[in-house]
Amino acid sequence: MRFCPECKSLMIARSGKMHCRRCDYSEEITDSESLKVTKTRVEKEIVIVDEDDAIPTLPTCAIRCPQCDHNVAYWWLRQLRSADESEVRFFRCVSCSHTWREYD
Known part of the structure; x- marks a missing residue:
């Protein structure tokens, strides 16, 4: 997660850039691992522990x-x-x- 340096709002990834929804600040994504695209939702196994x-x-x-x-x-x-x-x-x-x- 990245936060806008201008208004401290949460930034979203779009078109290879990080964009701020509040103040329209944007910056290039430089780290290739900071943007990960997944096509399917991964479900984790749910374990219910009852005493x-x-x-x-x-x-x-x-x-x-x-x-x-x-x-x-x-x-x-x-x-x-x-x-x-x-x-x-x-x-x-x-x-x-x-x-x-x-x-x-």
Whole structure:
């Protein structure tokens, strides 16, 4: 990240130059590694670590377990992707401890 020397605003890369959106200052990009173009978004593996001791303190709801058909499960929310996307609801069956997720 580079900041404008004139107004201290964040600069953006465009056409091989760094441009300031606020004051129109621009400069050439001299370091070839400072500009990296990617065509695909790289997803990192998401690891969810749950402490089994904390599970009984989670709230419960009436939902049918897809594995054993029990009708009560613990639930919690996690923000797995970027902040502009909705959270993912996780459920864990009280009876068989099967865990599944639901998206909005």
